[in-house]
Amino acid sequence: MHAKEHEAVLQQIVTGELDAAEGRAAELLAECATCRSRLEELRALAQNLSATFRVERDALAEAAGLTDAPGEAAVAAAVRARGKRRVARRTFWIAAVAAAAAAVLAVVGDRLLRGSRSGVEELPHDLILDGGGTLTVERPIGTVDSYLPFRWTSDAQPGWYYYVEVRDDTDERRDELLAEAERWRTNEWSPSPERGTWPDRIVWSITVYDSTGNDVGSLVVRARLASD
Amino acid sequence: MQNSSHTDERHLSDPERLREDLELARGVLGKQEAAIERFAERSKCIPRILATQNARLGRPLNEHDIADLAQDTLIVVWCKLDEFEGRAALESWVYRICYLELMNAIRKKKRLPHLVEELPELASAAHRERPAPHECEDIYRGFEILEAQEVNVIRLKHFDELTFDEVAARLEISANTAKTRYYRGLSKLHDFLRNRNEDGRESLAR
Known part of the structure; x- marks a missing residue:
């Protein structure tokens, strides 16, 4: 009958301390069918591990x-x-300034190509994406009654996705992450702040990725609540 | 042309390399730009491992499938990166994830009837020189129920082919402790595989 103390002997056989053909190990294996079968299976497993x-x-x-x-x-x-x-969480302001500058350049270029549009919001809120097409932020921009929903339009192709993040823009908690969406695929988003309530001022960014994960354009936008 | 992951000729379990890999993983988690750039290069091992394994299995997935699977696997790797303890080289650690993700993807595709005949190696466990793919898969899944210290000893014994004295020296433990951990891990793995096989037989019988 297989007993607990047999395991100690089996361990010594499996780890090479005892020779299965000699002495106590041989006696045990002769007496206990469970030990014989277990030893055989453990040895097979060890061989399988080496092979794997x-x-x-x-x-x-x-x-x-x-x-x-x-896909490399x-x-x-x-x-x-x-x-x-x-x-970018640590260097958000550098990124924000760079993105804003790029957006301004893109808008200027875009307007030179398409002509000036009367009544268009002065903030840079659209961008020509790498490879063509545009990304246009609809809201929230500037002073608003509510931040929600975040909405934009773009010429994203099937398989493309967005990364959106919102950060605090107040002096007290500048750059603190409030909400983010990874691999977002629709053009509207209504997040809740991760902690507390929305601050009076926010800065949010949207980045467009193509289906292979390449960043094809991003915008950074500021908004504040009307009560501010 | 030599690729970046091939430039490091040190053994995969070289302790210095393992320390560097652990630092790299921590750097990525710590959002260090240099680490992320190095990791971007090292992560190319994901599609390379998937492509290599897929080829060995008779190419059940096409190139487009592999490219898609590489992206999905990267997300798994990234999410698990905080579990990387530097006990094996980053590529070895990634290999296991790739292998399991590949087998899952093949299994999904295999559900399509016309693909069954295209997977002869999966249907047969007759390749005794190499373990059958499902046997490797079962072992990797079994590792997930073992304690890390048990997997480490098993890995050093069978991957690095060290003696118990060498395993003990590497892990700075006694040889007896190494043997105990090895036997305990082997026994747990044995029980896991036996239960898995019994479950498989039962589901086939139903």
Whole structure:
């Protein structure tokens, strides 16, 4: 009958301390059918582990020598894009200024091409995306009664998505993240602030990603509540 | 052309390399730009591993599937990055995730009847020189129920092919502790696989 103390002997056999064909180990295996079968299964498993890791080693060596695997550039681009927007939390103002400048340039260029549109909001709220098409923020922009919903239009193609984030723009809590949406696919968003209520002033950004994860354009917009 | 992940010729379990990989993962989680750039290059191993494994399995997925799966796998890797403890090289750690994601993707596709015949290696476990894909998959899934210290010893024993004395020295524990952890891990894995096989037989019988 298989007893608990048999396990200690089995451990010694499996780890090579005892020879299964000699002495106490041999006696136990002769007496206990459960031990015999368990030892056989554990040895088979150990062999299987070695074989599995051999496959892994071979596969890693083969993969290391491979170039231009499908989606390779897109994966690296996705890491950079993902990292960039996290880095942006610390350097948000640099990014905001750069994005705003780019947006102004884009709007100027766009207007030169399309002619001036009367009554268009003065804030830079549209952008020509890399590869063509536009991103236009509809609301909230400037002074508003309510921030919600966040809405925009774009010439996004199937598979494209947005990253949207909202930050506090008040002196007390400037740059504190209030809400964010990853891989957002519609043109409207009604978030709740992660903590408390919406502050009097916010700055929010929207970034458009193509289906391979490349950043094809972003806008940064400020808004404040009318009561401010 | 030599690729970036191939430039480091040190062994995958070289302790110095493991420390660097752990620092890299922490740098990415800490949003360090240099770390993110290095990780962007290293993450190319994801599609490379997927493509290599897919080829070994007789290409059940096409190139477009692999590119899509690489993106999905990257998200899994990123979400689990805080679990990376530097016990194996980053590529080895990613390999296991890739393998399980690939098997899941193949299984999903296999549900389409016309693809069943296209997966001869999956249908047969007759390749005894190499374990069948589902056997590797079961072992990797089994690792998830083991304690990290048990997986570490098993890995050092079978991946790095170290003796118990060498395992003990590497982990700065006694050889007896290494043996105990090894046997405990092996036993748990054995029970997990037996239960898994019994469940599989039962579901086939139903």
